[in-house]
Amino acid sequence: MDSPKLSKSPIPSASAFASASASISSSSSPVQESPFSNYISSLSPIKHDKAAHVAQGFVGLSSPPLVFTSPPINTLGRPQSSSVEISQKCEGDKKIINESCILERSVTESQGLVTDIKNEDNKDDVAVQLGSSSECVDEYLADPVETDCAKSACSVKLNLKQSNNVLQSSVDGLLDLKNIKFGSKNNVGREVDAAQFLSGQSEESIERKLTSDEKLLKIENEQGSAQGISDGFQKFESDRFDLSSKEKECKNFGPQKDGRGDGCSNFLQQLPGSLLGVQSYEGFAKNIGGDADVPVHSMTHEASELQRSMSRRCLQFGEAQPEATATCSISTNRANNIISSTSLATNSETESLSSSHLDLSAKSRTRQLVNLSQLAMNMIPQCYGNSSLTVLKPSGIGLHLNSIVNATSMGQGGTASMKLAQAIKSTSTTSCQTTENIDNCSDAFEKVSTPQEGALEQKVCTIAGSASESLFAEESVGFHMTPNTKRKFSSEDGDGNDMFDQQSPIKKRKKLSNSTDGDGCKRCNCKKTKCLKLYCDCFAAGIYCAEPCSCQGCFNRPEYEETVLATRKQIESRNPLAFAPKIVQPVTEFPLSNREDGNRKTPSSARHKRGCNCKRSMCLKKYCECYQANVGCSIGCRCEGCKNVYGKKKDYCVTEEMVNRSGEISESRVAAKPKKEIFHSELCDPYRLTPLTPSVQCSDHGKNASISRLLSRRCLPSPESDLTVLSYESPRSPRTSDSNDILLETSKGNLDIDSFCEGISYNNAVTLADEFHHTPLPNHPSVIIGSSSSKARELTSLSRVQLDPRSRSLTSGGSLHWHSSPIMPMSPLNDNKKLQGLDSADGGLYDILEDDMPEILKDTSMPIKPVKAGSPNGKRVSPPHNLHQLGSSSSGPLRSGRKFILKAVPSFPPLTPCIDAKGSCNQSRNNFQENRSND
DNA sequence: GAGTTTGAAACT
DNA sequence: CAGTTTCAAACTC
Incomplete structure (x- = not known):
């Protein structure tokens, strides 16, 4: 994983922002770019952790930071930059009583940023949104209670709107101002959070700052700058839970009815997830209190926790995904977003749940949605129009063995990857936080949610899992859902913090259950490596060792985060893909006939990236990584006497051969093949070398790279x-x-x-x-x-x-x-x-x-x-x-x-x-x- | 639970 | 890059 430091350091983000802002002006393209980076980051644990790593992600690639800064997707770049600008403006203009001026400026700037996209209509929208956003902030500051309520309401609306907008835009395939707008809006909110957060400022400081700003803002509000707070609030009360209506509004997408909506979202975004968030939430709860099924108090408490967790998550995920600024947690937020967007269903229950949830996650949602949408667009254009859910899943292509095991057994859950955890570092929370956050979210859902809770929760889990898995392409590339997550979900309490705390009873319980439950989570037993080498499954999977581990002298723990990170870096320096998922699922699925043996259908023709090298186990034992991952062997494998029940290498090769024959392309290629490949192909196909090298082969981190080159060259002789x-x-x-x-x-x-x-x-x-x-x-x-x-x-x-x-x-x-x-x-x-x-x-x-x-x-x-x-x-x-x-x-x-x-x-x-x-x-x-x- | 086997990771 | 060593998991008893 990337060094957490990078992610932590605000500087990178700031630079990214700056670049982002610059890039924003360029056009939508930058935005689009970000998704890839995100994917990349997600996929490779290393890069995930840090926002910076996006750019860094493929350092070798020398991708220009600007590119990554793509606005919507790359929340880091644009959002922050925009937010920065906005914030600066706001601060600078604090004295300025006339909001309109500010709004206009912001609008103008934003427009300037979006030069390419600019449309008159859009402009209006932007202006409205921006203004609203600012207003919202002001309002919030001015009147804690009402504003909070309004904000919360607005946030809900905004979230919905934004999500809807995003979705719609994505559906429409439109990368435009809207996304950018969102990004910018989000950025505004984030800036405060991210900047302060990153800078390590305490919540209190933030709060104070807000308070100070509040005064100024109050003045502005008094002057009637914030039109809509009261109106909006009233409206909100009337409609507050009418998500459907909101959604409709969002779909209408026209200039947002309430400038507040944006402002609220902005405000929420701004909330560091700290007290402010709590306050807003509280205010919201109070206002809604009568209606709320859940005691305001508990809700508030949860809200606070959620906010905190959110912040943490945001940081974590932010690192995990470059795009995300400190604010959002990818998995959870996404899940939320998805839930909100997908389940926007008008159910009151859902509403209540979503409302609380939305408020908390509002920040990230928009962003996530944008990101997701963009990712979807980028990654899966076809799917783009579809729900974000679909998009999510894709991300998690690669998995570590641990992850795989977990995934297979678990299905949904997963613990946050170490990478994520590292991201968390900045927040000073442990990697467990991610899980914790998830748990919190789930808890929140449980508490707040109604009957649909289960479904929602499940969705969340699924989403989270998908997100984690995907980005692992997401990292989740990105996110590797580890068994831990699963545990948490399964566990009622699920105190994420304790997750990694070996000593916590909960962990023990989990461990016991886990060990037995076969969640698939591997736990290490390292004795000499201190769990700082790839020998350690935990370390390799990007997760901290936990209680279940029997390791000795383990340094793969949150308390040694720096060490872990440093080690990871070192390893990554040697092999950038060292922490990348070992199992990749190539799109190609060979005909079932080919996989005769594959009695167990390889879930998706997944293959081990590097392939195994089994000599005696015949790929029938867990010694074989392919077998262990429940995937068939492929050309990339150097195994001898392969009998992998999930798919014999031979079969795989045969398939390739068939293809080759049909194409009759193989010969020329074969000639070009390097010895190694020939060797592989020979193993597979004595007659013909498979022209096409399976992706698996390519995967050899360092070594394979050369091979891949050769392959590509071979393939490209002419x-x-x-x-x-x-x-x-x-x-x-x-x-x-x-x-x-x-x-x-x-x-x-x-x-x-x-x-x-x-x-x-x-x-x-x-x-x-x-x-x-x-x-x-x-x-x-x-x-x-x-x-x-x-x-x-x-x-x-x-x-x-x-x-x-x-x-x-x-x-x-x-x-x-x-x-x-x-x-x-x-x-x-x-x-x-x-x-x-x-x-x-x-x-x-x-x-x-x-x-x-x-x-x-x-x-x-x-x-x-x-x-x-x-x-x-x-x-x-x-x-x-x-x-x-x-x-x-x-x-x-x-x-x-x-x-x-x-x-x-x-x-x-x-x-x-x-x-x-x-x-x-x-x-x-x-x-x-x-x-x-x-x- | 100890010892063996195995293959990946790390090292040279 | 190939060969060797180290390591920890998987396996066997």
Whole structure:
């Protein structure tokens, strides 16, 4: 994990903000970029922890910070920056009685930031929102009670609105001011929290500051600057729980009725999650008190805890996700967001629950929603329109063995990864906090929630799990849900803090239950490594050792956080992917027939990133990491006599072989293959080396990187070959089948994001990212082709070449690309040169991306789907044929890529909100279709 | 529970 | 990069 310090240090964030602000002005693109970074960060524990790490995440990539700063998604960058600006303005203008001026300024600035997006209408909206936000703040400050109520109410509304807006916008595929606005709004609120929080200021100090500001604000309010507080409040009371109505309003999305809404949200955001939040919450509760089922007191208490936890979470998650500023917790917030958005259902119960919850989480929600939406857009354009839930899941592609075990056994829960915990560090809370937060949330739900509680909770859990899992692509890439989380959920009390406290009885209980419950959580028994090496499952999984552990001299504990972090850094320096999930789920699922043995269907054709090296266990024992992870062996495995019940390497290879045969591409590739790969392929397929190296192979952290390079190069001996690969895959070849499945799912309308996301192989993710960055969705067909993990690489390389015209020039630029929003239209035309250059020029960056990148990013699943859907031509794909044709017919690989795309495109149509989101995408898409029709 | 086996991680 | 050592989990008894 990244050093917590980085995440802690406000400086990075500040710089990020500044850059973000700058980037904001540039256009929506920056925003889009952030999601990837987030994914990346989430996926790789290392990067997650720190906000900074986003930028740092792929240090090697040299991604420009600005890129990451994308506004909405990258809450860090934009939000903060905007918030900073706003705050500065506010402070500077404190004396200014006329809010309108402030608002106008803020609006103007915000508009300036959003230069590209600017629309008159939007402007109005922005102005309204901004003003409202400021008003809200002022109001809040002015009248603690009423404002609190109003705020809470507003926050609820805002949350809903924002979420709705975000969702809607996402659905609409619109990356626009709204998102930006939200980001900026959020930023405003955050700034206070984040800045102070990060700076280590105590809540009290914050409160004092607010108080001081309050006076000024009060004055402003008195002058009637805040129109709507009273009105809004009244309205709120009348409608406060009418979430549906709010939601409608949000959907209307027009200028927000109440400026307050924004302001409230802002205010909430500003709340550090400390006293302010509590106060607001209290006020809210008091106001609502009569109606509230739960005693105000308890609610307040919880609220305070939630706020605190939120803050912590925010920090943690913020680190976990670069995008998130200190304020939001990703998993929980997301869950909340999702819940609120998804379950916005008008139920009073839900309302009450959501209201309390929303208030608390309001800050993060918008952000999260934005992030999610963006992520979804970036990652899964097709799914973008769908609920955030779907999006979430995808993120968690890779998992540590521990995580996997847990995940498999658990299903939902998971403890916050160490990474997250590290993020927490800044807050001085332990890693357990994440879990704690979750617990708190769950508790809050329980207390506040009504009958739906269970459902909501479950949703939350699911969401959290998905989020964690996904970002692990999310980290959660990001987030690795560990057994601990599960425990907490399961446990009633679930005191997150105690989670890691070995001595706490609760832990013991948990341990007992856990050990027996088979949550799958591994606990270490390290004796010599002090749990500071990858030998330690806990450490490797990014979690602190807990009570269940029997380790000796353990330093993998919150109290030794610095040591842990330092060690992690060291290890990461050696192998950036050391803490990345070992199991990746390539999109490609081989035909069941291939997995005969796979009696236990490998959940999603997941594979071990590096593959196993079993010699004697025949992959039938837990010695085998593949087996242990319940995944089949793949080409990447060097195992001998593989009998993995989840999937024999041989089968895997056979599948590849089949593909190859159909494509007949393999030979040329084989020639190019490096010895190692040949060796692998040979193992798999004596006759033919599988041209496509499974993503798994790529995953060898350091070592594999080189391999991956070789592979990519091999794959790209000629642009044509690349094309061939693409074309080849595009058809319904076995490989494509996976993609097709995905498409089918999507077409059904039930995009199984989870599976989809999970399905994305680590490498694929990289590919995907590249593709996204480089290519607009319309062009993605090629990407689609690469759905299979093995394909992923080729595709990746190919996509790079084809998709990213800049690949050459931007060797390091890869990072940029990576970060760049997927939406960014890529120049459809790529030169063969680029392809060629790709191999050599890409160099480390690509390697990093491919090998190191979370598969989610790489995953071309998105494109795949379209391909699949569009794969009427599936058979057409005779590999050589396509290659040559493409190559010959089209002047260059690029062209061939286009052709391929054309074929694939047809399937796309349904897909993508993302694409639709941007006109450019649509245009390209249309063009593409046209070309296709012409062809 | 001790000892053995195993393969990943770490080291050279 | 390959080989060796170290380590801890998995396994066996």
